[in-house]
Amino acid sequence: MTVEELLNSILREIKPSPEDEVKVREISEKITNALKSETKALGLNVDVETYGSVAKGTWLRGDVDLDVFLMADRSIPRETLISNGLKSAKGVFESLKGRWIERYADHPYVEGWVDGVRVDVVPCYRAEPGKWLTAVDRTPHHTQYIKSKLSGEALDQVRLLKKFAKGIGVYGADIKTGGFSGYLCELLIVSYGDFIKTVEAASKWDRRTIIDIDKYYRGRLGEVKKKFQHPLVVVDPVDPNRNVAAAVRLETLCTFIMASKCFLRKPSKAFFYPSKPVKLTESAFKAKLESRGLDLVAVSFGAVEAVPDVLWGQLYRTLDSMKALLENWDFKVYRAKAWTDERGLTIFLFELESSILSRLKRHTGPPVFSEEFWNFLGKHLRKDRTSTGPWVEGDRLVVEVDRRFRDVKDLFECFLKADGGISVGVREKIAEVIGRGFKVLKNMELWSIMSENAELNLFISEFLDGLPMWLKTWLEEAEATFDKTRNVEA
DSSP, X not given: OOHHHHHHHHHHHHSOOHHHHHHHHHHHHHHHHHHHHHHHHTTOOEEEEEEHHHHHTOOBTTBOEEEEEEEEOTTSOHHHHHHHHHHHHHHHHHHTTOEEEEEESSSEEEEEEETXXXXXXXXXXXXXXXXXXXXXXXXXXXXXXXXXXXXXXXXHHHHHHHHHHHHTTOBOOSTTTOOBOHHHHHHHHHHHSSHHHHHHHXXXXXXXXXXOTTOTTTTOHHHHHHHOOSSEEEEETTEEEEETTTTOOHHHHHHHHHHHHHHHHSOOGGGTSOOOOXXXXXXXXXXXXXXXXXXXXXXXXXXXXXXHHHHHHHHHHHHHHHHHHHHHTTOOEEEEEEEEOSSSOEEEEEEESOSBOOSEEEEEEEETTSTTHHHHHHHHHHOTTEEEEEEEETTEEEEEEEOSOOBHHHHHHHHHHTTTTGGGTOOHHHHHHHHTOXXXXXXXXXXXXXXXXXXXXXXXXXXXXXXXXXXXXXHHHHTOEEETTTEEEO
């Protein structure tokens, strides 16, 4: 199968059918008409319009989100717009027997579900470029820009890029994913022309890549580098002071680059439809742990009540702090990840060289001819925890001291019990829950919660496997092997 045939077969699966288009259009009209009536009843003078991927024609079959905007004049107070806008959205979802939840990213909105379709209702202002009153005022201009640049075949190229990004796990500008938004995917197609040219370009991207489609910063590369410190910079054609790729983390960018290189080497559906992790049995879990010779340690606690972006921001920052805590006390961390089902369970998972350290720790002091000689000598001659020494090795004093924490459980118990870990960098909302109770589980002790939570089981299965699922599937399908001298061979 040629690359063109492969992409065409994928496109047939992801492109909405005429029946899909009709269904979405009917739901869109039902929602917008209901919102027009509801906002009018509340005395809120707004235009109700659909934007986003549906309006641009870049949505995927079976994965449609409707973005409905309540557009107000600048004369309407923000408090009134937000209050009545959210109230009208909630009323509409309830009248249509749909469910809803109030969300808050940079701007409050209501996320709801009607007839199996997710709908975001977003209050905003009708603003001129550069005169934004809220973070979402740019969205209508984004839609207009993309519609002026892309049509026909180009829209399908966006669909392929979105599906590729979803398949390799980098689609979404939320904090949890730290990846590529739909608008970013659309701009990449505007910039490079089609899917293949985009992955060809991405395979050559560097740690700092700058894309300025409308050449706003022509001849001013130094200025754009200073203004935007992100690894990937895509200047927003609608607002040149904004980086569309600001959410993209270095790790996510490098995953996209890696996947692009692999796809070009041997194209496969694996990038678009990777296999799912295999659920572990107790015996399989035990065998994996024993074969590795490392220790798997989890700090387990309840769900944290916070909107997703706040939750994952605090989880990631707390994970960094807890990893630093371990390393400060000489526990060698191989890998660390955070996970939550956002309902009842949250864990920080660490792969350690060992969860139990030796009783003694070697400590090298100053040279014997330095000014610190007497301080070091006096301190360790009197100190109870100094087990051996001091002795001279080369020109320095050396001692062996008793460790304060040999077992990782004792370390976590000490620093997390008193204040939930605030003193060692655990973020506030996480610390509140940890303060109400937590468990430190090692190796097979994890099975007690893995056996009851299928999502956690799959997460740990993929964690232990190490390979991203798209890469694992690609290797299996292509029957490729990794050779240190020749890179990837088929």
